[in-house]
Amino acid sequence: MADEGLEALISPQSVAVVGASPKQATVGYVLFENMANRFKGKAYFVNPKYDVVEMWGKQFKFYKSISEIDDKIDVVVVAVPAQVVPQVLEEAGRKGAKAAIIISSGFAEVGNKELEDEVKAVAKSYGMRVLGPNCIGVYNAFTGFDTVFLPAERAGRPPAGPLALISQSGAVAASIMDWTARRNIGLSVVVNYGNKADVGDVELLRHFAEDEKIRVVTIYIEGFKYPGEAKRFLEVAGEVSKKKPVIAYKAGRSSAAQRAVKSHTAALAGSYEMYRALFRQAGIIEASNLREMFDMAKALAMQPLPKGNRVLVITDSGGMGIQAVDMLEGLGLEVPEIPASIQRELRRELLPFAATTNPVDVTGSATDQHYKVALEALLPTAFFDMALVVTLMQVPGLTQNLAEYIIDAKRLRKPIVVVNFGGSKMVQDFTKALEDAEIPTYSTPDRAAKALWALYEYAKIRGVVRT
Numbered sequence: 460m461a462d463e464g465l466e467a468l469i470s471p472q473s474v475a476v477v478g479a480s481p482k483q484a485t486v487g488y489v490l491f492e493n494m495a496n497r498f499k500g501k502a503y504f505v506n507p508k509y510d511v512v513e514m515w516g517k518q519f520k521f522y523k524s525i526s527e528i529d530d531k532i533d534v535v536v537v538a539v540p541a542q543v544v545p546q547v548l549e550e551a552g553r554k555g556a557k558a559a560i561i562i563s564s565g566f567a568e569v570g571n572k573e574l575e576d577e578v579k580a581v582a583k584s585y586g587m588r589v590l591g592p593n594c595i596g597v598y599n600a601f602t603g604f605d606t607v608f609l610p611a612e613r614a615g616r617p618p619a620g621p622l623a624l625i626s627q628s629g630a631v632a633a634s635i636m637d638w639t640a641r642r643n644i645g646l647s648v649v650v651n652y653g654n655k656a657d658v659g660d661v662e663l664l665r666h667f668a669e670d671e672k673i674r675v676v677t678i679y680i681e682g683f684k685y686p687g688e689a690k691r692f693l694e695v696a697g698e699v700s701k702k703k704p705v706i707a708y709k710a711g712r713s714s715a716a717q718r719a720v721k722s723h724t725a726a727l728a729g730s731y732e733m734y735r736a737l738f739r740q741a742g743i744i745e746a747s748n749l750r751e752m753f754d755m756a757k758a759l760a761m762q763p764l765p766k767g768n769r770v771l772v773i774t775d776s777g778g779m780g781i782q783a784v785d786m787l788e789g790l791g792l793e794v795p796e797i798p799a800s801i802q803r804e805l806r807r808e809l810l811p812f813a814a815t816t817n818p819v820d821v822t823g824s825a826t827d828q829h830y831k832v833a834l835e836a837l838l839p840t841a842f843f844d845m846a847l848v849v850t851l852m853q854v855p856g857l858t859q860n861l862a863e864y865i866i867d868a869k870r871l872r873k874p875i876v877v878v879n880f881g882g883s884k885m886v887q888d889f890t891k892a893l894e895d896a897e898i899p900t901y902s903t904p905d906r907a908a909k910a911l912w913a914l915y916e917y918a919k920i921r922g923v924v925r926t
């Protein structure tokens with residue numbers, strides 16, 4: 460059964476913003492603008508300093524308090540000084556709000572644990588779920604619900620898509636949003652829980668496991684905070700990873716970084732080796748940095764799982780092909796040689812100086828047709844479980860038709876990733892065609908190789924690998 464409080468936090472139908480403000484360059488203003496212009500539900504604004512405000516060619520009523528609002532409220536977004544927060548939660552509780560997102564800071568992260576405990580007690584007495592305090596809250600591309608208080612022109616909002624992010628850090632979450640928005644990566648829901656007074660990784664993981672729109676869950680984690688939390692995380696993550704991929708990046712690996720973690724969100728970083736073991740046991744795929752996390756997430760969201768670890772490499776650049784093989788084998792994937800009988804068939808249709816082992820080097824004189832020949836002759840065979848295709852679109856014989864040939868190979872139900880290096884319009888158009896067809900592209904062989912590794916690792920977790 461769905462948790463109504465969690466649903467209200469992430470996909471509310473009505474929201475009250477306490478501390479909303481028409482005064483520009485303030486947190487309250489950005490929250491006001493977000494809800495007034497993008498939220499698809501009902502938004503109410505609370506600030507006793509204002510009555511009716513005209514903005515963006517419309518008039519907005521401001522309420523003196525939550526109790527004045529003549530409607531039910533799913534979630535209350537709180538952006539007022541820390542000492543006032545318990546009073547706001549009392550009023551929200553009496554109003555029947557299911558959840559609260561506390562943007563305000565000044566709690567346990569600065570040593571004010573008593574105030575945070577008071578907030579927790581008030582919320583618990585009314586059965587409200589709490590996100591925060593000291594957080595940026597929730598971004599939901601599906602509904603336009605957006606409590607991120609950084610202006611959209613400075614921190615981009617990514618489009619709807621198959622990925623979700625759970626982040627312990629608000630600044631990291633906002634940076635990822637901006638990065639994915641600039642690259643048109645479909646990051647639908649972002650949740651930053653800050654101090655984790657109530658809702659944290661465990662509850663959010665369980666929620667996203669049941670959300671059919673989310674195919675892959677990504678997690679940025681600094682450290683656990685409460686006794687027994689690691690055990691609960693292990694249990695829930697283990698359940699979720701059986702349903703959909705979970706990718707985590709653990710920050711705070713060194714002793715100096717662990718000190719920073721403690722001052723950041725009042726969490727304990729703990730031994731990095733402990734986290735690594737925890738991830739492995741829970742079936743979580745670990746990323747070594749944020750970019751890698753989304754490289755892997757993109758492949759897991761777009762591609763089928765392989766039955767084994769044998770990779771076909773097709774390239775028009777010998778150097779890029781060699782790099783790809785180095786990376787693949789370094790990750791424990793196989794790049795097997797093509798049987799002599801199939802090589803003879805390939806030589807009849809490829810250029811005389813093409814390499815027909817593995818990698819298959821169609822050379823810089825290649826045409827779209829040469830790639831098609833190699834894909835159709837090799838990928839359907841039992842010798843290969845997945846393919847890494849390197850396409851330098853600067854090669855004069857290549858056209859946009861190559862994208863269609865690669866897309867057509869999806870019918871074989873084997874994972875395909877593409878390396879497409881460069882920044883010309885032709886490269887951009889080629890990349891867009893592939894990504895629109897859910898074939899992930901990467902700018903370098905190492906990134907593509909790691910994406911295939913993630914697919915293979917998750918295939919092992921799900922038990923679909925051939926034995």
